[in-house]
Amino acid sequence: MMPQPTGAQLPDPPVSRPPGPTRAALPAELGEREFARWLTGRLAEFLGRPAEDIDPRTPFAEYGLDSVAALSLYGDIEDEFALFMEPTVAWDHPTVEALARCLAEEYARGGPARADGPAGV
Amino acid sequence: MLTPTERKAQGEVTGADEELRIQHRIADLERRFGAPDDPGNPLGTAALLAADERGELLAEAEEVLTGFRLNAEFVPRERGGRLDRIDTLGRVLRTVFRRDASLGLGYGATTFLAAVAVWAAGTEEQRRRVAELLLNGGRLAIAYHELAHGNDFVRNEFRATPTPDGGFRLDGVKQVINNVVRAEALVLFSRTDEAAGSRSHSVLLVEKDRLPAGRLRYLPRYHTVGVRGCQNAGIEFTDCPVGGDALVGEVGDGVELALRSFQITRSVVPSMILGGGDTALRTAVGFALDRQLYNRSVLEIPHARATLVGAFTDLLICDCLALAATRAVHLLPAETSVYAAAVKYLLPKLLTETTYDLSVVLGANFYVRGGEYGAFQKHVRDLPMISLGHAGTAACQATIIPQLPRLARTAWYGGPPAPDGLFRIRDPLPPLDPARLALVATSDSLACSLVGAAAELAGSGARTGAYRPALTALAGELEAELRALQEECAAMPARDRTVLASPRAYAGADRYALLLAAAACLGVWRQQDRDRHRGTAGRPGPQSAAAGFLAGPGWLTAALARLVKRLGRPLPELPSDGEGHLLDEVLARYHEGRSYDLYDTPLAG
Numbered sequence: 001m002m003p004q005p006t007g008a009q010l011p012d013p014p015v016s017r018p019p020g021p022t023r024a025a026l027p028a029e030l031g032e033r034e035f036a037r038w039l040t041g042r043l044a045e046f047l048g049r050p051a052e053d054i055d056p057r058t059p060f061a062e063y064g065l066d067s068v069a070a071l072s073l074y075g076d077i078e079d080e081f082a083l084f085m086e087p088t089v090a091w092d093h094p095t096v097e098a099l100a101r102c103l104a105e106e107y108a109r110g111g112p113a114r115a116d117g118p119a120g121v
Numbered sequence: 122m123l124t125p126t127e128r129k130a131q132g133e134v135t136g137a138d139e140e141l142r143i144q145h146r147i148a149d150l151e152r153r154f155g156a157p158d159d160p161g162n163p164l165g166t167a168a169l170l171a172a173d174e175r176g177e178l179l180a181e182a183e184e185v186l187t188g189f190r191l192n193a194e195f196v197p198r199e200r201g202g203r204l205d206r207i208d209t210l211g212r213v214l215r216t217v218f219r220r221d222a223s224l225g226l227g228y229g230a231t232t233f234l235a236a237v238a239v240w241a242a243g244t245e246e247q248r249r250r251v252a253e254l255l256l257n258g259g260r261l262a263i264a265y266h267e268l269a270h271g272n273d274f275v276r277n278e279f280r281a282t283p284t285p286d287g288g289f290r291l292d293g294v295k296q297v298i299n300n301v302v303r304a305e306a307l308v309l310f311s312r313t314d315e316a317a318g319s320r321s322h323s324v325l326l327v328e329k330d331r332l333p334a335g336r337l338r339y340l341p342r343y344h345t346v347g348v349r350g351c352q353n354a355g356i357e358f359t360d361c362p363v364g365g366d367a368l369v370g371e372v373g374d375g376v377e378l379a380l381r382s383f384q385i386t387r388s389v390v391p392s393m394i395l396g397g398g399d400t401a402l403r404t405a406v407g408f409a410l411d412r413q414l415y416n417r418s419v420l421e422i423p424h425a426r427a428t429l430v431g432a433f434t435d436l437l438i439c440d441c442l443a444l445a446a447t448r449a450v451h452l453l454p455a456e457t458s459v460y461a462a463a464v465k466y467l468l469p470k471l472l473t474e475t476t477y478d479l480s481v482v483l484g485a486n487f488y489v490r491g492g493e494y495g496a497f498q499k500h501v502r503d504l505p506m507i508s509l510g511h512a513g514t515a516a517c518q519a520t521i522i523p524q525l526p527r528l529a530r531t532a533w534y535g536g537p538p539a540p541d542g543l544f545r546i547r548d549p550l551p552p553l554d555p556a557r558l559a560l561v562a563t564s565d566s567l568a569c570s571l572v573g574a575a576a577e578l579a580g581s582g583a584r585t586g587a588y589r590p591a592l593t594a595l596a597g598e599l600e601a602e603l604r605a606l607q608e609e610c611a612a613m614p615a616r617d618r619t620v621l622a623s624p625r626a627y628a629g630a631d632r633y634a635l636l637l638a639a640a641a642c643l644g645v646w647r648q649q650d651r652d653r654h655r656g657t658a659g660r661p662g663p664q665s666a667a668a669g670f671l672a673g674p675g676w677l678t679a680a681l682a683r684l685v686k687r688l689g690r691p692l693p694e695l696p697s698d699g700e701g702h703l704l705d706e707v708l709a710r711y712h713e714g715r716s717y718d719l720y721d722t723p724l725a726g
Contacts, residue, residue, distance in 0.1 A: 067319040068523050069519075087559070091376070
């Protein structure tokens with residue numbers, strides 16, 4: 001890339017928002033129940049239906065959440081809980097109940113460390 | 122070119138040497154096809170059109186491709202083939218698509234689409250067998266989709282039920298499979314688990330000669346509007362056992378493997394079909410030069426000139442994006458997921474629209490199926506078929522949309538710009554490693570390379586000359602569009618990340634693809650300047666003459682202006698001689714027989 005002229009007027013550069021809370025800013029303990037509540041709310045937003053319609057044991061796919069959209073859930077988990085899961089986490093734990101259990105276990109363990117530094121940097 | 126002794130002294134194949142080998146390969150294939158407009162050429166346009174009318178692939182052309190060992194292009198070099206680079210694969214196949222898309226798909230591309238899954242996840246034995254099959258001139262068919270489910274292939278019902286001996290029992294129907302009858306083996310996407318979700322499917326490599334008799338039957342051929350020569354038919358398996366060694370990857374890995382393979386195939390197929398766009402433009406230019414209307418040549422009509430120049434500009438835009446996507450497979454495997462979807466979405470769309478514009482120039486000749494301009498209507502019919510096949514427009518948008526909000530928020534203004542190598546059209550690449558292709562893009566350096574472009578161009582001095590104000594303004598519009606899209610993504614409701622996304626979200630994916638195309642054009646232009654400087658320092662690269670055109674500001678200005686216009690943003694005043702300069706290039710390439718893409722490749726005839 002060509003060097004940028006130092007005197008040129010740049011429009012206000014938008015900055016990338018910080019990637020979300022650090023672990024220190026989150027509660028020390030979060031259980032399956034809290035994760036399930038958050039996931040149900042998230043899924044309700046995704047699907048445009050009331051949270052009480054979402055059964056914790058029904059696979060995401062049966063609600064019409066496609067493979068690629070399910071992949072994007074890992075990003076929400078990262079932003080919300082500073083848990084760096086694999087993108088396929090919602091494929092391997094395909095219900096609210098299963099995913100909440102997985103996340104609660106990881107959270108209790110301190111969560112998998114991110115290999116390549118904090119998100120967005 | 123280096124002499125063998127010099128090459129030996131260097132001890133390795135240099136980038137320039139590799140480029141020359143590619144050019145020789147393309148020239149060899151061009152020579153074998155011969156001049157398209159020669160009526161005596163058994164592989165000329167007339168013969169290809171006649172085969173299309175019959176709904177066949179031209180047998181003589183298939184023989185020529187066999188003689189050229191086209192299948193070697195699909196087999197990795199370490200397995201005895203010639204596949205090193207995805208950008209090169211697209212470039213070589215353009216020669217075939219320039220003649221006939223049916224041949225490009227029916228002889229070539231679908232075999233590659235099927236083989237990719239085996240290269241990505243097959244066992245040593247599977248890779249060996251597929252390499253052997255292809256190098257001996259055999260074919261692979263790819264059976265992923267089912268008609269009822271389209272690109273929602275997770276709903277596929279074709280079953281491969283696991284059996285106690287570790288094998289599978291196949292039951293079900295796959296429709297519209299190219300080459301299904303004559304292929305020796307099939308790559309089948311099948312349900313291996315009843316549960317709903319993305320871990321219920323697996324990919325199987327099924328070799329027909331290893332199946333018991335009477336368990337498979339073919340369904341009638343589908344006749345199609347375009348690519349009529351392709352032999353699409355259905356296949357039905359009934360209680361058909363296959364061994365456990367047919368499994369490609371692990372049980373339940375089917376969707377993951379498909380999404381990885383698609384990153385390669387979605388990148389390269391659009392690059393291939395640029396050859397069809399080349400022929401459509403070439404045919405229209407020939408018409409415009411020959412035809413007299415209102416006592417003047419069509420070329421003197423301002424609208425016709427603008428259309429030809431616009432089509433050439435679109436082809437360059439398409440090639441810049443195809444270049445970035447195919448080279449990203451090697452260089453940016455963590456980002457390819459969105460780039461591959463963007464190029465597969467945008468490129469057939471741009472080509473379809475540009476050929477429609479060209480059809481206006483041809484007037485009533487557009488409808489004529491034979492004769493001098495008959496190739497045109499065939500390409501018009503063929504192009505949309507390729508857009509639909511394999512990964513439909515909506516499927517590609519559905520890959521981009523869920524990823525867009527997070528990329529917009531965390532990646533666009535935070536990461537480094539794309540590496541120089543992404544845009545260097547003739548440079549070598551690191552080896553392809555499908556395992557490194559991430560399912561979700563975590564950075565977006567192509568979008569990042571738009572940031573700061575206006576300031577860069579404002580300070581670009583003599584290189585942009587009279588084009589500088591226009592280029593600076595265009596880059597400013599593109600940067601503003603990126604910011605606006607970021608803001609819109611931030612406000613996008615979660616529902617827009619699913620297949621239920623609103624039209625607004627789909628429009629966002631469209632704008633994003635156009636911005637990526639602009640970033641790719643800028644990137645190519647930046648790197649061409651370096652090529653030119655290197656050339657004047659006494660080390661001219663292969664075909665350095667073409668670098669002169671690409672290093673100039675004219676095409677870049679036209680390309681960015683077309684993209685800014687598509688984005689619905691205001692256009693600055695453009696230099697008045699810009700169109701004339703590009704028209705000169707269009708005509709020079711027509712008369713000298715050079716391709717309408719970044720490579721300026723010499724053509725036969």
